[in-house]
Amino acid sequence: MADFSKFGAPRPVENGLTARSERGDIGEQWWSRRFIGVLESFALGTRLTRGRSYARKGQVISLEIAVGEVQADVQGSRVTPYRVRIGLKKFSELVWAKIEVALAEQALYSAQLLAGQFPRELEPVLAQIGAPLFPARLADLDLRCTCPDQAVPCKHIAAVFYLLAERFDEDPFLLLRWRGRSKEALLERLRALRGDVEEVPEEDRPVAAPVPTGRPVLSARLALGEPDPIAAVSGGKQAKPGPAGGDAVAFWTAGRLLPLPSHPELPPDLLLRQLPVPGAWLGGEELVRELATLYQRLAPED
Structure with missing residues (x-):
């Protein structure tokens, strides 16, 4: 190791970057x-x-x-x-x-x-x-x-x-x-994969607000070479996406819904995960979490 005694103390720096923490540990989060x-x-x-x-x-x-x-x-x-x-x-x-x-x-x-x-x-x-x-x-x-x-x-x-x-x-x-x-x-x-759209102000919202019903996350998984989990529980057939838009009711009814998967390696709320998160006027993230909990309770026991 080099001998630093001949170099003396470090030279003072004007306007250097100084740690906020003056004593003890550094790092708050x-x-x-x-x-x-x-x-x-x-x-x-x-x-x-x-x-x-x-x-x-x-x-x-x-x-x-x-x-x-x-x-x-x-x-x-x-x-x-x-x-x-x-x-x-x-x-x-x-x-x-x-x-x-x-x-x-x-x-x-x-x-x-x-x-x-x-x-x-x-x-x-x-x-x-x-x-x-x-x-x-x-x-x-x-x-x-x-x-x-x-x-x-x-x-x-x-x-x-x-x-x-x-x-x-x-x-x-x-x-x-x-x-x-x-x-x-x-x-x-993340916004693209979840199919998120900007929230429409209530005063400007039409009676039938369009809601995307595609499966961007699943499409991304397929693009990465992973198997289609929906096809795995439906006899190898690809599930058809629903219509491109619809009202609040159509968000949950568009297209033919497959039965809940019972494969032990697939989560019970798999179908729920393929739908985009609804707007805040339908419950948003909180509604999705409540439905996911309900899916878990209704899942068949092993």
């Missing part, structure tokens, strides 16, 4: 605390402690989060700031497609994300797909710093870790951007 917890589980010793001190002193000059990498400038004892890079492998488009379909199938998760919230269940959902939200080991991160310290991570990288956690506190979608998908692109895809 579950995702930022989880991120720091993962890093601390790698047993990095005093390097994290020294990095936390750097973060609180404002030694980090700049920090940028992009797809697959984080770049930062950190002021040390030398005149020229050190350049830090923290790389994390982005998910492929195929993996993101699977993630988006899995999230769109869960009405509650989709609603939370579209409302700007970050559900705790997101981590296990991604893990089940084989796309972990957080790095599982230190080797998953590509850590680089231009300082002479041969230890990885050095205190400069550690300082960026803590400020990164606070950035995630402010906007958790930056964590997904790091993995390859912007907030705007993700939410737009």
Whole structure:
């Protein structure tokens, strides 16, 4: 390890990025605390402690989060700031497609994300797909710093870790951007998969409001090469979609509904999941949740 005694104390920085937390743990939300917890589980010793001190002193000059990498400038004892890079492998488009379909199938998760919230269940959902939200080991991160310290991570990288956690506190979608998908692109895809439409004000609403009755989530699953679960319980025949529009009653009666599936690997509310979420004037998400509970109660016992 390099001898830093000759370099002295780090040079002070004017208007540096300073951690909001002045003492104790850094990170307020579950995702930022989880991120720091993962890093601390790698047993990095005093390097994290020294990095936390750097973060609180404002030694980090700049920090940028992009797809697959984080770049930062950190002021040390030398005149020229050190350049830090923290790389994390982005998910492929195929993996993101699977993630988006899995999230769109869960009405509650989709609603939370579209409302700007970050559900705790997101981590296990991604893990089940084989796309972990957080790095599982230190080797998953590509850590680089231009300082002479041969230890990885050095205190400069550690300082960026803590400020990164606070950035995630402010906007958790930056964590997904790091993995390859912007907030705007993700939410737009979820709206498309769920077939959501803009809510029509009551005074402008026609007597028979058009309601989409397609199966965008199922279509996306079929596009990914997955079998049609409806066909699996209907003798191999594809279920025909209902008409393109209709009134409030038609939302629940359009087309021929298949019997509830009894296959042990299929959820009882599978048909309900294929319908778009109705507008708030019909009950919206709350109505879907109540119907899903009813489907579970009415499902035949094994």
